[in-house]
Amino acid sequence: MRTLVMAAGLVAAGGAVWAEGVTLTLNTPGGAVLEGGNAVLWGPAAAELGYEVKIETSDNSLDALRLQVGANAVSTDIIVMSGYQSAIAANEGMLAPLDYNVIDAKDFVEGAATPYCIGIYGYAAVMAWNTKTYPDKAPASWADFWDTEAFPGRRAMRADAEAQVEMALLSQGVAPADLYTVLATEEGMQRAIDRIAELKPEIAVWWNSGAQHGQLMLDGEVDMTTGWNGRFQTAKANGGPVEFTYNQGILAYDCFAIPAASQHKEEAMKLINLMSAAKAQAALTGYVAYGPMNKAAFDTGLIAPEVAAVLPTSPQNSGSMIVQDITWWAANNDRIQQMFEDMMTQ
Amino acid sequence: MSAALPLGENQTELARDARVERALAFALALPCLIVVALCVLIPCGWLFYLSAFGNDGSLSWENYERVSSGASYGRIFITTFEVSLLTVLACVGIGVPFAAFVNSLPPRVAGLFVAAVLLPFWTSLLVRAYAWLVLLQRNGLINTALIDMGLTEAPLDLAFNWFSTVLGMTHIMLPIFILPVLGAMRNIDPGMIRAAASMGASWGLTMRRVFLPLAAPGIIAGAILVFVMSLGFYVTPAILGGGNVQVISMRIARSLSNFSNWGAASALGVLLLLFTGALLALGLMAQRLILGARKGQDHA
Incomplete structure (x- = not known):
């Protein structure tokens, strides 16, 4: 038996030695992130290190990773996750700890370089509206989103509780500082779900992906929706009648993690280090309206002042937003999602 | 007249032919049956098996109780x-x-x-x-x-x-x-x-x-x-x-x-x-x- 294990070990080691180039599989959302990542993140970083990068895309990387782990077929070496998903994945033992001796994180936004995941860009779940439907008075807060008399029109929300429950409570005037205290109790969670149920008759579509809510606004399918600022920025730039506000936005970030079952952890750390550098992070803002999590990116001179003005992590914008509490989400995700689903099918 | 015909013998041969035919048909259907067994019955059995275990990994009706409640x-x-x-x-x-x-x-x-x-x-x-x-x-x-x-x-x-x-x-x-x-x-x-x-x-x-x-x-x-x-x-x-x-x-x-x-x-x-x-x-x-x-x- 021991010889067998040793033989297997030798074969594995031999494989690593003889592999000509390392191929890392990277799981990322599609859209502008994929385009920007190819151009300024993993594209140049892999070229510098002499690696090959194979891309997988998924709308929900936690699902993708769980399915891979559940099927015992983990093919991903680096995975782009949302911060709260990374906390859940880490709790479930699916992630490898990051080596901050290899990855330089000294200039990162506080709390954005966790033991298992390092921030890439910050984004906000915001409210967007059709400028043709509301030409005179634009909605300004979540209270307006729920106010169907002052702002009649078809709405869309995410078919998932994430960020939507925070918006529901904010619409009732809960102070940002009290948000997660209210959500800490079962009654608080039910209150948020009930508030969404109240608006349900007005919700024409429950969206599942960023691409979908961007398209819903471009097509004029709905008049108001929740969604991510980057997609609305793109829709606006494409000439769509779309406007959004950072006021009461829910600020979250996506981050790079390494699955515990990856065969190329060392190489993945090196690649992540290059992708986290201030210059790479600054360059990404040319592709997505998401804010760099490496604060030094704003000092590189690569981000023009007018671009910084629309980025959610720039000092002038991040003040009007609420930073999403990843710990609350990691602890309560299953419960709140169950309540949300029951509400959806009622 | 009919007594002259070896009816019994003929019937035996006919029955044997029928048996051979059945065996041949079964042999032809066998690959299909194997595929059905592998691709349908085993996954279905696996589905039944998985559904009988709760989230903590113990044998329970938990999953069905959740659905009925x-x-x-x-x-x-x-x-x-x-x-x-x-x-x-x-x-x-x-x-x-x-x-x-x-x-x-x-x-x-x-x-x-x-x-x-x-x-x-x-x-x-x-x-x-x-x-x-x-x-x-x-x-x-x-x-x-x-x-x-x-x-x-x-x-x-x-x-x-x-x-x-x-x-x-x-x-x-x-x-x-x-x-x-x-x-x-x-x-x-x-x-x-x-x-x-x-x-x-x-x-x-x-x-x-x-x-x-x-x-x-x-x-x-x-x-x-x-x-x-x-x-x-x-x-x-x-x-x-x-x-x-x-x-x-x-x-x-x-x-x-x-x-x-x-x-x-x-x-x-x-x-x-x-x-x-x-x-x-x-x-x-x-x-x-x-x-x-x-x-x-x-x-x-």
């Missing part, structure tokens, strides 16, 4: 059956007249119509669902045309609801329904129709008393096929329902993705399988009753 599961099952039933009704309503029409055409022209039915069958589900969205959405082709013609002031809510879901599913299931119906109609002796007409039966009476009863086996087979397949639909309700039509397959997917709960998802799969099996058995029984009763009448 949560009101939303009942609603999801009802929605799934309602959507499937509406799809069957739409298929019968559109498919039977269409098949009867095609059946009445000369073979060459009929071939063209059958090809027209089969053509969308070769297009991806996803493409067809999005194509419907392009037509049905608020600023889509249909609403734009209706508004431009002055037929409606405000755009109609055509997409992201039950209507669009059933429409999309009917579009997909129609070829599957029409083929067995057309097969049954092809087998009807045109002489029967002429005979009925020559005896003074009106067109309506001929249809009701002669043509449709003879086509019934095909219609019932098609309806059962469509119903059972509709129960498992995922892509079409997910896209065209816009989250407003929650069917069982969507809940199974979310049980896996949101909660990574294989037990819960498997329990839903097992229940769907059992319900489908029960309905299939009921359908087949009804079919036998209807057809059997008629056969009795024919002989009388």
